[in-house]
Amino acid sequence: MLERAPRPQPAVDARILRLLAALEGIILGKRAQLELALACLLARGHLLIEDLPGVGKTTLAHALARALGLQFARIQFTSDLLPADILGVSVFDRSGSRFEFHPGPLFAQLILADEVNRATPKAQSALLEAMEEHQVTVDGVTRRLPEPFFVVATQNPRHQVGTFALPESQLDRFTMRIELGYPAHEAERALLRGEDRRTLIGALAPCVSAADLTELQRAVHRVHAADPIVAYVQALLAASRAPGRYREGLSPRAGLALVRAAQAWALLRGRDFVVPEDVQAVLPAVAGHRLQALDERASAPAAELLQSVAVP
Amino acid sequence: MPRAVPTLAPRTLLGLLGALSLAILPHLFFGAPQFALAALTAVGLRAWLAQQGRDRPGRGIVAVLALLALAAVFLSYHRLTGRDPGVALLLLMTGLKALESRTLRDGMLASFLGYFVVATGFFYSQSMLVALYLALVVAAQTSALIALAQGAHGPPRGVRLRTALLLLLQSLPMMVVLFVLFPRLPSPLAGLAQPGAALTGLSDRMTPGEFSRLALSRAPALRAVFAGPPPPADMLYWRGPVLWHYDGRSWSPGTAGRLMPGHYQAQGAALPYTLLLQPTGTPWVPALELTAQAPPGTRLGAGHVLTADKPIDRLTRYDLAAYPQYTLDAALPRAERRAALQLPPGAAPQARALAAHWRAAAPDAAAVVQDALNYIRTRGFRYTLTPPPLAGDPVDDFLFRTRAGYCEYYAGSFVVLMRAAGIPARVVTGYQGGEYNPLGHYVLVRQADAHAWAEVWLAGRGWVRVDPTAAVPPNRVDLNVTDALAGLPERGLLPMEFAAPVLRRLSLLWDSANFYWNDWVLGYGAERQRALLARLGLADWGASALILGMVGSLAALALLYAALYAWRARSTPAPLEAAYARLLKRLARRGVTRLAHEGPNDFIVRAARRFPAAAQELHAVNALYVGARYGAAAPTPAAQEIERRIAALRLDPPAHKK
Numbered sequence: 001m002l003e004r005a006p007r008p009q010p011a012v013d014a015r016i017l018r019l020l021a022a023l024e025g026i027i028l029g030k031r032a033q034l035e036l037a038l039a040c041l042l043a044r045g046h047l048l049i050e051d052l053p054g055v056g057k058t059t060l061a062h063a064l065a066r067a068l069g070l071q072f073a074r075i076q077f078t079s080d081l082l083p084a085d086i087l088g089v090s091v092f093d094r095s096g097s098r099f100e101f102h103p104g105p106l107f108a109q110l111i112l113a114d115e116v117n118r119a120t121p122k123a124q125s126a127l128l129e130a131m132e133e134h135q136v137t138v139d140g141v142t143r144r145l146p147e148p149f150f151v152v153a154t155q156n157p158r159h160q161v162g163t164f165a166l167p168e169s170q171l172d173r174f175t176m177r178i179e180l181g182y183p184a185h186e187a188e189r190a191l192l193r194g195e196d197r198r199t200l201i202g203a204l205a206p207c208v209s210a211a212d213l214t215e216l217q218r219a220v221h222r223v224h225a226a227d228p229i230v231a232y233v234q235a236l237l238a239a240s241r242a243p244g245r246y247r248e249g250l251s252p253r254a255g256l257a258l259v260r261a262a263q264a265w266a267l268l269r270g271r272d273f274v275v276p277e278d279v280q281a282v283l284p285a286v287a288g289h290r291l292q293a294l295d296e297r298a299s300a301p302a303a304e305l306l307q308s309v310a311v312p
Numbered sequence: 313m314p315r316a317v318p319t320l321a322p323r324t325l326l327g328l329l330g331a332l333s334l335a336i337l338p339h340l341f342f343g344a345p346q347f348a349l350a351a352l353t354a355v356g357l358r359a360w361l362a363q364q365g366r367d368r369p370g371r372g373i374v375a376v377l378a379l380l381a382l383a384a385v386f387l388s389y390h391r392l393t394g395r396d397p398g399v400a401l402l403l404l405m406t407g408l409k410a411l412e413s414r415t416l417r418d419g420m421l422a423s424f425l426g427y428f429v430v431a432t433g434f435f436y437s438q439s440m441l442v443a444l445y446l447a448l449v450v451a452a453q454t455s456a457l458i459a460l461a462q463g464a465h466g467p468p469r470g471v472r473l474r475t476a477l478l479l480l481l482q483s484l485p486m487m488v489v490l491f492v493l494f495p496r497l498p499s500p501l502a503g504l505a506q507p508g509a510a511l512t513g514l515s516d517r518m519t520p521g522e523f524s525r526l527a528l529s530r531a532p533a534l535r536a537v538f539a540g541p542p543p544p545a546d547m548l549y550w551r552g553p554v555l556w557h558y559d560g561r562s563w564s565p566g567t568a569g570r571l572m573p574g575h576y577q578a579q580g581a582a583l584p585y586t587l588l589l590q591p592t593g594t595p596w597v598p599a600l601e602l603t604a605q606a607p608p609g610t611r612l613g614a615g616h617v618l619t620a621d622k623p624i625d626r627l628t629r630y631d632l633a634a635y636p637q638y639t640l641d642a643a644l645p646r647a648e649r650r651a652a653l654q655l656p657p658g659a660a661p662q663a664r665a666l667a668a669h670w671r672a673a674a675p676d677a678a679a680v681v682q683d684a685l686n687y688i689r690t691r692g693f694r695y696t697l698t699p700p701p702l703a704g705d706p707v708d709d710f711l712f713r714t715r716a717g718y719c720e721y722y723a724g725s726f727v728v729l730m731r732a733a734g735i736p737a738r739v740v741t742g743y744q745g746g747e748y749n750p751l752g753h754y755v756l757v758r759q760a761d762a763h764a765w766a767e768v769w770l771a772g773r774g775w776v777r778v779d780p781t782a783a784v785p786p787n788r789v790d791l792n793v794t795d796a797l798a799g800l801p802e803r804g805l806l807p808m809e810f811a812a813p814v815l816r817r818l819s820l821l822w823d824s825a826n827f828y829w830n831d832w833v834l835g836y837g838a839e840r841q842r843a844l845l846a847r848l849g850l851a852d853w854g855a856s857a858l859i860l861g862m863v864g865s866l867a868a869l870a871l872l873y874a875a876l877y878a879w880r881a882r883s884t885p886a887p888l889e890a891a892y893a894r895l896l897k898r899l900a901r902r903g904v905t906r907l908a909h910e911g912p913n914d915f916i917v918r919a920a921r922r923f924p925a926a927a928q929e930l931h932a933v934n935a936l937y938v939g940a941r942y943g944a945a946a947p948t949p950a951a952q953e954i955e956r957r958i959a960a961l962r963l964d965p966p967a968h969k970k
Contacts, residue, residue: 224944273943276911310908 012270015216018207019067026063026200027056029187033178036285037064037152039264042220045175045257046131046151048116048289053156055180059197061112061152068213069206071146073108075127077119079164083126087136101138106130109146113153117163127151128170148213168248168290175257176282177289216267223263224273228312232276233258236283239309240291246301247292258286276311318416322362324459327469328419328426329359331456332410334449335429339403342436347385347400351407358411367414374412381408399432419460426453440829451476467952468959485869493862495855496838515594516553518563518720518741518764530758533743534598535827537586537754543600545745547636549765549777550598550757552742554615560656561706563724563739571614571647574775578604580637587630588830595619598742598757600634601777607631615738616640627834640775644736652736652769660707660728667732677735677770681778684729688722688783691715695784719781723764726780736769740777752824887951892937895958902963912938923963933957 016038023034037060040047049057058074065072075086088104105111106127113127130136131151135144153174156163171177183191191197208216233255241249250258259274261282266274284302291301320328332355339348354377361368368374381404382392389397406425413422430453433446454476455469467475534550536542557566582604589597597610597618606612607630610620620628641648655664670683692715699717702709707725710717723739730737744763746755765779836844845853853861896906904922906915916934920927936954 224942226942226944229942273939275913275938275942277913280911280914307909311911 015208015212016268022067022204022207023063026197027060028190029184030180033180035268036176036178039261039268039282040176041150042216042267043175043260043264044217045260046173048174048177049152049154049180050157050177051180055182057154057180058112058114062201063204064152065110066201066204067207069208069210070109072110073105074112074114075105076114077116077123079118079120081119081123083123086123086126087138090139106136107145109148110150110152113151115156116153117155117166119164121164124166124170128173131173171289172251172253174289175261176285178285220264220267223266225259225263226273229274229279231312232279235309236305240305245294247294250287250290254287254290258283261286280306319414320416320419325362325413325419326359327459328423328456329355329410331452332406332422332426334452335426336403338433338442338445343396344400344403347403351403354407354411358413368412374408378408395435399435402428402432416460423453423457423460438834440826447480451480454479468956471955482873486866489862489865493858495858496841516565518555518724518739530760532590532756533759534590534757535588535754539584542748542755543583543636548744548746549601550743551601551617551740552596552598554617555739555741556651557654558656558728560659567651571651572645573612573614574616574641576604576616577639578635580635582633582635584633587632588835589624589628591626592624595623597630599632602635602638602640604633604635627830629835642774644769649736652738653731655728655731660705662708662712663728664732667729671733680733680735681768684726685780685783688780693784695781720764722780723766726766730768738767740765740767749820749824751820752827754827756823888940891951891954891958895933898958898963926961926963929957929961
């Protein structure tokens with residue numbers, strides 16, 4: 001986050017402020033990550049949270065669901081998880097003499113796919129297809145998933161044992177990847193002294209209605225991205241595709257995600273148009289998991305990308 | 313007023329009035345100063361009213377004033393046409409239009425009148441300085457016109473002036489095309505030339521006091537461009553009127569009109585040169601001695617004086633050749649001899665006695681000439697521009713009592729002495745010497761170089777030039793009047809500028825600029841146009857072909873500009889970006905540079921931290937820019953607003969970190 005001079009900020013939608021306040025009550029001292037997560041969901045994107053176990057990934061996903069008033073389902077990914085365990089199965093109903101579909105946990109509005117990289121690629125792809133299409137096909141019948149549909153996946157760092165790293169094509173489906181990190185000293189103390197997070201989440205009342213959420217998502221679409229902003233995003237994409245920098249450049253989908261996320265970020269700032277800083281603010285989260293520097297020593301490919309492109 | 317007529321904003325009106333005043337101002341020194349003053353008063357009155365927040369005077373008052381103006385012009389000139397009455401009328405009406413200006417339409421009309429006022433300035437002076445001033449006035453007028461056209465929300469004055477100057481610059485090629493190709497009239501526009509008015513120069517009468525007035529005039533008389541190095545100063549005798557007749561007091565050509573031109577025999581090599589003559593209102597062409605052939609439009613008259621067919625009323629250019637070695641009138645016709653020996657009866661008895669004494673003792677005429685020169689050299693004669701007054705017979709009083717005077721005293725007395733000794737002699741007036749301008753490679757002859765010398769006719773040699781003044785102070789002939797006077801007590805009479813070498817150099821520079829202006833701009837007449845076109849291979853172009861060529865060139869220029877404009881429109885930033893770029897430039901100059909990858913909001917936070925006093929304004933300007941560039945609103949008004957606020961922005965020195 002950039003430091004801002006104290007001056008009148010444009011009016012931010014009260015619902016957004018309420019949401020952020022509620023989430024901050026649960027996840028302490030992680031304002032930036034909360035904003036990114038919220039922006040991601042308002043942009044109708046899926047969120048990947050990558051971090052060590054126990055830093056609050058699950059809590060964040062759960063709190064998001066509660067605050068947004070969404071139907072929540074959690075899928076714990078394990079190495080023996082089968083696609084059917086996610087999607088659901090058709091069971092023969094004797095009395096009706098026909099197959100009846102028993103929807104799996106995927107049929108919820110906010111899915112927490114916990115430790116998604118512990119599952120086999122087969123199970124992963126079942127989830128990821130659903131993420132893209134917002135629908136699943138079981139036994140030749142296509143079924144719509146509920147709206148809105150969010151996937152918040154958590155993943156342990158790749159070097160941990162027993163993980164199947166998500167391939168690039170799968171990673172690309174997540175609009176953002178964020179890292180939570182250890183809490184700050186003060187925040188951790190408050191966490192240790194405070195009430196159990198689970199209790200707090202249970203007590204958390206929805207801050208927005210389903211209609212509010214839809215409206216906010218529509219508002220994101222209406223945020224104006226002027227020609228210079230589109231040009232800026234294109235310049236960033238082009239720079240990422242320049243030979244010799246990254247293993248693979250950013251996809252058009254990544255570009256679209258960048259624009260949407262920047263629009264959502266602008267809405268979070270109370271603006272009805274995107275400024276270059278919005279793009280810059282969301283770029284590390286949007287591009288971080290899609291870019292792999294060819295130079296192994298490079299630590300922050302997204303930041304490096306930003307530095308190399310002039311703001312038009 | 314119920315009608316929705318666009319009125320002038322006070323700022324716009326004041327700008328217009330200022331430009332009008334600048335246009336009227338030079339007329340205070342031209343043909344109709346009293347009317348220029350009246351017009352200025354009207355403009356000033358309107359400005360005062362505007363500043364008081366008051367409206368224009370009523371239409372009735374203005375109508376009465378207009379009638380009064382008409383009457384005043386008519387009473388002054390007894391007509392309403394012609395140069396001076398026309399200009400006076402234009403000035404007054406411009407002033408009154410300015411006085412009654414309220415609406416945009418009034419302003420436009422007054423502005424166009426202002427352009428006409430500028431043009432009329434050239435009726436009176438075409439000097440480089442005036443042209444330069446009037447060009448600047450055109451820029452001011454155009455700036456005011458832009459303000460009129462763009463209304464109260466137009467760009468600030470600096471931007472407008474820049475645009476106006478740019479427009480002026482862009483019109484320069486068109487001006488050159490018009491100047492070069494426009495068919496030249498063989499004579500100036502009727503009624504524009506006013507011969508004889510306020511011109512100084514040679515006269516065909518030589519009376520005491522006249523040359524001293526010229527000697528103080530720094531005004532240029534002529535300039536001469538030599539192909540090679542200029543001849544030495546003691547060869548530079550510029551021959552003007554030859555005076556034959558002496559009436560006991562003053563010299564005049566007398567019956568010279570009836571005399572025949574002399575017989576001329578050139579010796580040695582010719583010295584070609586170009587003479588640029590300032591307007592004098594007289595027909596004399598002071599050419600270097602001695603001209604072999606009269607150029608077109610001139611003739612050689614009695615005493616081998618070159619005269620133009622008409623009085624010279626504008627800068628005129630002659631291509632001449634001089635033969636420094638010559639024989640003039642090897643045989644002297646009787647009429648000439650009589651005229652060259654004329655003396656009024658009873659004049660200068662002492663001088664006659666002296667001459668007779670010399671004549672009796674001398675073997676030939678040349679010896680008498682030497683006797684006279686020796687007399688001047690050895691009897692304490694003094695050169696001064698403020699000689700003591702002469703009493704009684706002027707020649708005798710000068711030769712035997714005062715012995716102080718300037719060239720005409722010496723030349724006149726010398727000729728009287730010669731004639732008394734029976735030697736045909738005459739006075740020649742003109743200019744002597746001149747200042748070589750190494751910057752322009754020409755010789756400048758000023759009015760101060762006016763001179764008078766003598767010619768005596770010696771058997772077998774013809775007319776021989778004798779400069780008796782040269783016998784007095786030896787440096788009189790070698791140097792020009794200014795230098796000669798520098799060591800004399802009368803120095804205080806001369807302007808300061810002669811003293812300082814730096815100023816002198818500047819004055820040389822200024823004169824060469826004027827020389828080129830005269831030579832290339834004012835001297836570009838029908839003759840030179842023809843020559844230039846011939847050099848371009850267009851010798852047989854008539855006036856209609858010239859006009860066609862002119863129109864064609866202008867159309868080509870217009871197309872070129874259109875193409876340039878289209879190209880620039882694609883390659884230059886829109887006004888908004890340009891305005892923002894100016895803000896960045898200002899901040900960068902104060903040490904806060906925006907990084908290429910830095911967003912505008914991040915940057916302005918950084919800049920505001922450096923300039924805390926301007927922080928609020930910086931944020932406001934930035935918000936305007938960001939809103940216009942990235943928002944959905946139209947960017948143009950914001951660009952102008954940003955432009956204005958950037959211009960007003962004060963950046964105090966950056967706060968130093970401890």
